[in-house]
Amino acid sequence: MRHKSILHKIVKEGKSPAFAYEFQSLLFKEMALSGFFDNCNSLAALVVANGSTVAVTDSMLKRRQQLGLPQLSGVNQMEIKKIAEKTGIKLRLREEKR
Amino acid sequence: MIPSRFPQFEASSLKVLAELGIRLERIDGWTCCPEPLSMQTVSKETWYSVAARNISLAEEKGLDILTLCNGCNETLFEVNKELKANEKLRQEVNRNLKEIGRTFKGKISVKSILRVLYEDIGLEAIKKHVKAPLKKSKIALHYGCHIFPELEDFDDLKNPQSFKELVNALGGEVVTYPSEMTCCAAFARPISEDVSLDFVREKLEDMSAAGAECIVVLCPYCFLQLDLGQVILSRKLGRSFGIPVFYLSQLLGLAMGFSPREMGLDFHTVKAHDFARRMEPV
Numbered sequence: 001m002r003h004k005s006i007l008h009k010i011v012k013e014g015k016s017p018a019f020a021y022e023f024q025s026l027l028f029k030e031m032a033l034s035g036f037f038d039n040c041n042s043l044a045a046l047v048v049a050n051g052s053t054v055a056v057t058d059s060m061l062k063r064r065q066q067l068g069l070p071q072l073s074g075v076n077q078m079e080i081k082k083i084a085e086k087t088g089i090k091l092r093l094r095e096e097k098r
Numbered sequence: 099m100i101p102s103r104f105p106q107f108e109a110s111s112l113k114v115l116a117e118l119g120i121r122l123e124r125i126d127g128w129t130c131c132p133e134p135l136s137m138q139t140v141s142k143e144t145w146y147s148v149a150a151r152n153i154s155l156a157e158e159k160g161l162d163i164l165t166l167c168n169g170c171n172e173t174l175f176e177v178n179k180e181l182k183a184n185e186k187l188r189q190e191v192n193r194n195l196k197e198i199g200r201t202f203k204g205k206i207s208v209k210s211i212l213r214v215l216y217e218d219i220g221l222e223a224i225k226k227h228v229k230a231p232l233k234k235s236k237i238a239l240h241y242g243c244h245i246f247p248e249l250e251d252f253d254d255l256k257n258p259q260s261f262k263e264l265v266n267a268l269g270g271e272v273v274t275y276p277s278e279m280t281c282c283a284a285f286a287r288p289i290s291e292d293v294s295l296d297f298v299r300e301k302l303e304d305m306s307a308a309g310a311e312c313i314v315v316l317c318p319y320c321f322l323q324l325d326l327g328q329v330i331l332s333r334k335l336g337r338s339f340g341i342p343v344f345y346l347s348q349l350l351g352l353a354m355g356f357s358p359r360e361m362g363l364d365f366h367t368v369k370a371h372d373f374a375r376r377m378e379p380v
Contacts, residue, residue: 037139
Protein backbone atom coordinates (compact mmCIF):
# COMPACT_ATOMS: atom_id res chain seq x y z
CA MET A 1 0.00 0.00 0.00
CA ARG A 2 2.48 2.63 -1.17
CA HIS A 3 -0.27 5.21 -1.73
CA LYS A 4 -1.62 4.88 1.79
CA SER A 5 1.73 5.49 3.40
CA ILE A 6 2.25 8.58 1.22
CA LEU A 7 -1.21 9.81 2.09
CA HIS A 8 -0.67 9.38 5.80
CA LYS A 9 2.64 11.19 5.55
CA ILE A 10 0.86 14.11 3.89
CA VAL A 11 -1.84 14.23 6.54
CA LYS A 12 0.52 13.78 9.46
CA GLU A 13 2.81 16.51 8.18
CA GLY A 14 -0.10 18.88 8.46
CA LYS A 15 -0.73 19.71 4.82
CA SER A 16 -4.14 20.98 3.80
CA PRO A 17 -6.89 18.34 4.09
CA ALA A 18 -8.16 19.54 0.73
CA PHE A 19 -4.84 18.52 -0.72
CA ALA A 20 -5.17 15.13 0.93
CA TYR A 21 -8.66 14.80 -0.55
CA GLU A 22 -7.38 15.56 -4.02
CA PHE A 23 -4.73 12.95 -3.49
CA GLN A 24 -7.24 10.37 -2.34
CA SER A 25 -9.42 10.99 -5.40
CA LEU A 26 -6.38 10.32 -7.54
CA LEU A 27 -5.56 7.27 -5.47
CA PHE A 28 -8.97 5.73 -6.04
CA LYS A 29 -8.81 6.43 -9.75
CA GLU A 30 -5.34 5.01 -10.02
CA MET A 31 -5.76 1.91 -7.91
CA ALA A 32 -8.58 0.45 -9.96
CA LEU A 33 -8.98 2.24 -13.25
CA SER A 34 -11.37 -0.16 -14.93
CA GLY A 35 -13.48 -0.75 -11.83
CA PHE A 36 -13.62 2.93 -11.08
CA PHE A 37 -14.98 3.97 -14.46
CA ASP A 38 -17.46 1.09 -14.62
CA ASN A 39 -18.77 2.11 -11.24
CA CYS A 40 -19.00 5.78 -12.27
CA ASN A 41 -20.95 4.86 -15.38
CA SER A 42 -23.35 2.67 -13.41
CA LEU A 43 -24.06 5.39 -10.87
CA ALA A 44 -24.51 8.05 -13.55
CA ALA A 45 -26.85 5.75 -15.49
CA LEU A 46 -28.96 5.22 -12.36
CA VAL A 47 -29.36 8.98 -11.90
CA VAL A 48 -30.48 9.38 -15.51
CA ALA A 49 -32.83 6.38 -15.35
CA ASN A 50 -34.31 6.78 -11.86
CA GLY A 51 -33.28 10.19 -10.57
CA SER A 52 -31.41 8.49 -7.73
CA THR A 53 -28.49 6.16 -7.14
CA VAL A 54 -30.38 4.27 -4.43
CA ALA A 55 -33.53 2.24 -5.06
CA VAL A 56 -36.40 2.81 -2.64
CA THR A 57 -37.28 -0.49 -0.97
CA ASP A 58 -40.51 -1.46 0.81
CA SER A 59 -38.67 -1.65 4.13
CA MET A 60 -37.45 1.92 3.71
CA LEU A 61 -40.95 3.12 2.84
CA LYS A 62 -42.13 1.44 6.05
CA ARG A 63 -39.30 3.04 7.99
CA ARG A 64 -40.30 6.47 6.65
CA GLN A 65 -43.83 5.80 7.83
CA GLN A 66 -42.61 4.74 11.30
CA LEU A 67 -40.61 7.95 11.55
CA GLY A 68 -43.63 10.07 10.58
CA LEU A 69 -42.12 11.15 7.25
CA PRO A 70 -44.21 11.69 4.11
CA GLN A 71 -43.97 9.46 1.05
CA LEU A 72 -41.30 10.38 -1.45
CA SER A 73 -42.45 12.64 -4.24
CA GLY A 74 -42.01 11.58 -7.84
CA VAL A 75 -39.24 12.81 -10.08
CA ASN A 76 -39.86 14.40 -13.46
CA GLN A 77 -37.67 11.89 -15.25
CA MET A 78 -38.25 13.38 -18.67
CA GLU A 79 -36.36 16.50 -17.60
CA ILE A 80 -33.29 14.49 -16.55
CA LYS A 81 -33.40 12.44 -19.71
CA LYS A 82 -33.57 15.60 -21.84
CA ILE A 83 -30.55 17.04 -20.01
CA ALA A 84 -28.68 13.75 -20.50
CA GLU A 85 -29.51 13.76 -24.23
CA LYS A 86 -28.50 17.39 -24.61
CA THR A 87 -25.15 16.83 -22.87
CA GLY A 88 -24.49 13.55 -24.67
CA ILE A 89 -24.21 11.41 -21.53
CA LYS A 90 -26.79 8.88 -22.76
CA LEU A 91 -24.78 8.20 -25.89
CA ARG A 92 -21.57 7.77 -23.95
CA LEU A 93 -23.21 5.31 -21.56
CA ARG A 94 -24.53 3.24 -24.47
CA GLU A 95 -21.09 3.19 -26.06
CA GLU A 96 -19.53 2.03 -22.78
CA LYS A 97 -21.91 -0.93 -22.67
CA ARG A 98 -20.91 -2.32 -26.06
CA MET B 99 -29.43 8.66 -0.30
CA ILE B 100 -30.85 9.96 3.00
CA PRO B 101 -34.57 9.81 2.06
CA SER B 102 -34.31 6.28 0.69
CA ARG B 103 -31.62 4.70 2.88
CA PHE B 104 -31.30 6.71 6.11
CA PRO B 105 -34.65 8.44 6.65
CA GLN B 106 -33.84 8.61 10.37
CA PHE B 107 -31.36 11.41 9.59
CA GLU B 108 -34.09 13.30 7.72
CA ALA B 109 -36.52 12.82 10.63
CA SER B 110 -34.01 13.85 13.31
CA SER B 111 -32.94 16.92 11.32
CA LEU B 112 -36.55 18.03 10.77
CA LYS B 113 -37.35 17.73 14.49
CA VAL B 114 -34.17 19.44 15.72
CA LEU B 115 -34.24 22.29 13.22
CA ALA B 116 -37.95 22.97 13.85
CA GLU B 117 -37.16 23.28 17.57
CA LEU B 118 -34.38 25.73 16.70
CA GLY B 119 -36.72 27.83 14.56
CA ILE B 120 -35.73 26.72 11.06
CA ARG B 121 -38.65 25.90 8.79
CA LEU B 122 -37.83 23.34 6.10
CA GLU B 123 -39.85 22.80 2.94
CA ARG B 124 -39.63 19.85 0.60
CA ILE B 125 -39.07 20.48 -3.09
CA ASP B 126 -41.08 18.32 -5.47
CA GLY B 127 -39.24 16.90 -8.46
CA TRP B 128 -35.84 16.89 -6.75
CA THR B 129 -33.33 14.31 -8.04
CA CYS B 130 -30.01 12.97 -6.83
CA CYS B 131 -27.72 16.02 -6.41
CA PRO B 132 -25.95 14.29 -8.54
CA GLU B 133 -23.24 12.41 -6.65
CA PRO B 134 -20.04 14.41 -7.22
CA LEU B 135 -17.28 11.98 -8.07
CA SER B 136 -18.99 9.59 -10.50
CA MET B 137 -21.09 12.06 -12.47
CA GLN B 138 -18.19 14.50 -12.85
CA THR B 139 -16.00 11.68 -14.10
CA VAL B 140 -18.55 10.63 -16.72
CA SER B 141 -19.66 14.11 -17.79
CA LYS B 142 -18.92 17.36 -16.03
CA GLU B 143 -21.46 19.18 -18.20
CA THR B 144 -24.23 16.81 -17.06
CA TRP B 145 -23.09 17.20 -13.45
CA TYR B 146 -23.41 21.00 -13.71
CA SER B 147 -26.74 20.82 -15.51
CA VAL B 148 -28.52 18.29 -13.26
CA ALA B 149 -27.32 20.16 -10.17
CA ALA B 150 -28.36 23.50 -11.69
CA ARG B 151 -31.82 22.03 -12.36
CA ASN B 152 -32.16 21.11 -8.68
CA ILE B 153 -31.01 24.58 -7.63
CA SER B 154 -33.50 26.17 -10.05
CA LEU B 155 -36.35 24.24 -8.36
CA ALA B 156 -35.41 25.88 -5.04
CA GLU B 157 -35.01 29.26 -6.73
CA GLU B 158 -38.55 29.02 -8.11
CA LYS B 159 -39.78 28.72 -4.53
CA GLY B 160 -37.46 31.45 -3.27
CA LEU B 161 -35.78 29.06 -0.85
CA ASP B 162 -32.16 28.54 0.16
CA ILE B 163 -30.92 24.94 0.18
CA LEU B 164 -29.88 23.08 3.33
CA THR B 165 -27.94 19.88 2.68
CA LEU B 166 -27.76 16.87 5.02
CA CYS B 167 -25.14 14.95 3.03
CA ASN B 168 -21.54 15.96 2.30
CA GLY B 169 -21.78 14.67 -1.28
CA CYS B 170 -24.91 16.73 -1.97
CA ASN B 171 -23.24 19.69 -0.31
CA GLU B 172 -20.14 19.46 -2.46
CA THR B 173 -22.11 19.23 -5.69
CA LEU B 174 -24.71 21.90 -4.96
CA PHE B 175 -22.33 24.29 -3.17
CA GLU B 176 -19.68 24.05 -5.87
CA VAL B 177 -22.08 24.29 -8.81
CA ASN B 178 -23.94 27.22 -7.25
CA LYS B 179 -20.67 29.04 -6.54
CA GLU B 180 -19.12 28.35 -9.95
CA LEU B 181 -22.21 29.23 -11.96
CA LYS B 182 -22.64 32.49 -10.04
CA ALA B 183 -19.02 33.45 -10.72
CA ASN B 184 -18.59 32.22 -14.30
CA GLU B 185 -20.97 33.85 -16.79
CA LYS B 186 -19.83 31.76 -19.76
CA LEU B 187 -20.39 28.52 -17.88
CA ARG B 188 -23.76 29.78 -16.63
CA GLN B 189 -24.84 30.52 -20.21
CA GLU B 190 -23.77 27.03 -21.34
CA VAL B 191 -25.67 25.34 -18.51
CA ASN B 192 -28.72 27.53 -19.07
CA ARG B 193 -28.77 26.46 -22.74
CA ASN B 194 -29.22 22.89 -21.46
CA LEU B 195 -31.85 23.93 -18.92
CA LYS B 196 -33.76 25.84 -21.62
CA GLU B 197 -34.65 22.44 -23.10
CA ILE B 198 -36.78 21.78 -20.02
CA GLY B 199 -38.01 25.35 -19.55
CA ARG B 200 -35.80 26.15 -16.57
CA THR B 201 -33.11 28.72 -15.76
CA PHE B 202 -30.37 28.97 -13.16
CA LYS B 203 -30.54 32.50 -11.80
CA GLY B 204 -27.96 32.40 -9.01
CA LYS B 205 -30.24 33.91 -6.37
CA ILE B 206 -29.97 31.49 -3.47
CA SER B 207 -27.34 30.00 -1.19
CA VAL B 208 -26.47 26.38 -0.40
CA LYS B 209 -25.43 25.49 3.15
CA SER B 210 -24.69 22.31 5.07
CA ILE B 211 -26.50 21.56 8.33
CA LEU B 212 -23.18 22.23 10.10
CA ARG B 213 -22.96 25.73 8.65
CA VAL B 214 -26.61 26.54 9.37
CA LEU B 215 -26.23 25.42 13.00
CA TYR B 216 -22.91 27.23 13.46
CA GLU B 217 -23.52 30.45 11.52
CA ASP B 218 -27.26 31.00 11.24
CA ILE B 219 -28.49 29.63 14.56
CA GLY B 220 -25.31 30.10 16.57
CA LEU B 221 -23.76 28.30 19.52
CA GLU B 222 -25.35 30.48 22.21
CA ALA B 223 -28.86 29.80 20.90
CA ILE B 224 -28.10 26.07 20.69
CA LYS B 225 -26.76 25.99 24.26
CA LYS B 226 -30.09 27.39 25.47
CA HIS B 227 -31.83 24.33 24.01
CA VAL B 228 -29.52 21.74 25.61
CA LYS B 229 -31.50 19.80 28.20
CA ALA B 230 -29.38 16.61 28.39
CA PRO B 231 -25.72 17.60 28.05
CA LEU B 232 -23.09 15.11 26.94
CA LYS B 233 -21.36 15.22 30.36
CA LYS B 234 -17.82 15.50 28.99
CA SER B 235 -18.23 12.30 26.96
CA LYS B 236 -15.26 11.79 24.65
CA ILE B 237 -16.36 12.26 21.07
CA ALA B 238 -14.49 11.68 17.81
CA LEU B 239 -15.45 13.90 14.89
CA HIS B 240 -15.34 12.60 11.37
CA TYR B 241 -15.68 15.44 8.84
CA GLY B 242 -15.84 13.51 5.57
CA CYS B 243 -13.86 14.90 2.66
CA HIS B 244 -16.75 16.22 0.55
CA ILE B 245 -17.46 18.91 3.16
CA PHE B 246 -14.04 20.51 2.62
CA PRO B 247 -14.99 22.91 -0.23
CA GLU B 248 -17.72 24.48 1.93
CA LEU B 249 -15.68 24.28 5.13
CA GLU B 250 -12.95 26.31 3.42
CA ASP B 251 -15.58 28.99 2.78
CA PHE B 252 -16.48 29.58 6.45
CA ASP B 253 -13.82 27.92 8.62
CA ASP B 254 -10.07 27.31 8.68
CA LEU B 255 -9.49 24.15 6.66
CA LYS B 256 -6.13 23.47 8.32
CA ASN B 257 -7.54 23.83 11.80
CA PRO B 258 -11.35 23.73 11.61
CA GLN B 259 -13.25 24.82 14.71
CA SER B 260 -16.96 24.93 13.83
CA PHE B 261 -17.76 21.21 14.24
CA LYS B 262 -15.64 21.00 17.40
CA GLU B 263 -17.23 24.08 18.98
CA LEU B 264 -20.68 22.78 18.16
CA VAL B 265 -20.08 19.44 19.91
CA ASN B 266 -18.42 21.27 22.83
CA ALA B 267 -21.57 23.40 23.11
CA LEU B 268 -23.54 20.18 23.70
CA GLY B 269 -21.25 19.34 26.64
CA GLY B 270 -19.01 16.86 24.82
CA GLU B 271 -15.24 16.66 24.88
CA VAL B 272 -13.80 16.33 21.38
CA VAL B 273 -10.82 13.99 21.04
CA THR B 274 -8.23 14.41 18.31
CA TYR B 275 -6.74 11.50 16.39
CA PRO B 276 -4.20 11.20 13.55
CA SER B 277 -6.57 10.16 10.76
CA GLU B 278 -9.26 12.73 11.64
CA MET B 279 -9.23 14.45 8.25
CA THR B 280 -8.84 11.39 6.03
CA CYS B 281 -11.52 9.91 3.83
CA CYS B 282 -13.90 7.15 5.01
CA ALA B 283 -13.19 5.49 1.64
CA ALA B 284 -16.85 4.71 0.95
CA PHE B 285 -16.37 5.28 -2.73
CA ALA B 286 -13.64 2.63 -2.89
CA ARG B 287 -15.92 -0.07 -1.47
CA PRO B 288 -17.45 -1.27 -4.79
CA ILE B 289 -13.95 -1.41 -6.27
CA SER B 290 -11.98 -2.95 -3.40
CA GLU B 291 -13.67 -3.74 -0.11
CA ASP B 292 -10.33 -4.59 1.48
CA VAL B 293 -8.79 -1.21 0.69
CA SER B 294 -11.95 0.58 1.74
CA LEU B 295 -12.13 -1.28 5.06
CA ASP B 296 -8.45 -0.72 5.69
CA PHE B 297 -9.14 3.03 5.89
CA VAL B 298 -12.05 2.36 8.27
CA ARG B 299 -9.95 0.07 10.45
CA GLU B 300 -7.21 2.64 10.79
CA LYS B 301 -9.70 5.35 11.71
CA LEU B 302 -11.41 3.18 14.29
CA GLU B 303 -8.08 2.15 15.83
CA ASP B 304 -7.07 5.83 16.06
CA MET B 305 -10.41 6.80 17.59
CA SER B 306 -10.26 3.92 20.02
CA ALA B 307 -6.73 4.86 21.10
CA ALA B 308 -7.94 8.43 21.67
CA GLY B 309 -10.61 7.08 24.03
CA ALA B 310 -13.60 7.99 21.86
CA GLU B 311 -16.95 6.88 23.31
CA CYS B 312 -18.86 7.75 20.15
CA ILE B 313 -18.33 9.13 16.64
CA VAL B 314 -20.21 12.01 15.02
CA VAL B 315 -20.49 12.29 11.25
CA LEU B 316 -21.91 14.78 8.75
CA CYS B 317 -22.58 12.38 5.89
CA PRO B 318 -24.65 9.21 5.34
CA TYR B 319 -21.90 7.47 3.34
CA CYS B 320 -19.41 8.08 6.15
CA PHE B 321 -22.03 6.79 8.62
CA LEU B 322 -22.43 3.61 6.59
CA GLN B 323 -18.69 3.04 6.47
CA LEU B 324 -18.12 3.60 10.18
CA ASP B 325 -21.31 1.92 11.48
CA LEU B 326 -21.75 -1.12 9.23
CA GLY B 327 -17.98 -1.19 8.65
CA GLN B 328 -17.46 -2.02 12.33
CA VAL B 329 -19.58 -5.16 12.00
CA ILE B 330 -17.79 -6.29 8.84
CA LEU B 331 -14.42 -5.64 10.45
CA SER B 332 -15.34 -7.57 13.56
CA ARG B 333 -16.22 -10.57 11.37
CA LYS B 334 -12.97 -10.26 9.42
CA LEU B 335 -10.61 -9.39 12.25
CA GLY B 336 -12.48 -10.89 15.17
CA ARG B 337 -12.18 -7.53 16.89
CA SER B 338 -15.14 -5.52 18.11
CA PHE B 339 -14.74 -1.75 18.36
CA GLY B 340 -18.24 -1.07 19.68
CA ILE B 341 -18.11 2.69 19.11
CA PRO B 342 -21.61 4.02 18.33
CA VAL B 343 -21.91 6.40 15.38
CA PHE B 344 -24.29 9.35 15.31
CA TYR B 345 -25.30 11.67 12.53
CA LEU B 346 -24.93 15.29 13.76
CA SER B 347 -28.65 16.02 14.15
CA GLN B 348 -29.15 12.79 16.14
CA LEU B 349 -26.54 13.75 18.75
CA LEU B 350 -27.88 17.31 18.85
CA GLY B 351 -31.43 16.01 19.27
CA LEU B 352 -30.46 13.74 22.15
CA ALA B 353 -28.76 16.68 23.87
CA MET B 354 -31.92 18.74 23.29
CA GLY B 355 -33.97 16.11 25.12
CA PHE B 356 -35.47 14.11 22.23
CA SER B 357 -35.76 10.37 22.87
CA PRO B 358 -33.49 7.78 21.19
CA ARG B 359 -36.55 6.50 19.33
CA GLU B 360 -37.42 9.98 18.02
CA MET B 361 -33.83 10.31 16.80
CA GLY B 362 -34.01 6.93 15.01
CA LEU B 363 -31.33 5.11 17.02
CA ASP B 364 -33.23 1.83 16.61
CA PHE B 365 -31.87 1.61 13.06
CA HIS B 366 -28.15 1.70 13.90
CA THR B 367 -25.99 -1.38 13.39
CA VAL B 368 -23.69 -0.56 16.33
CA LYS B 369 -26.15 -0.09 19.17
CA ALA B 370 -26.19 3.47 20.39
CA HIS B 371 -28.79 3.24 23.20
CA ASP B 372 -26.29 2.75 26.05
CA PHE B 373 -24.53 5.96 25.13
CA ALA B 374 -27.85 7.79 24.76
CA ARG B 375 -29.08 6.60 28.18
CA ARG B 376 -26.16 8.39 29.86
CA MET B 377 -27.48 11.72 28.57
CA GLU B 378 -30.17 12.15 31.18
CA PRO B 379 -31.96 15.48 31.29
CA VAL B 380 -30.85 17.94 33.95
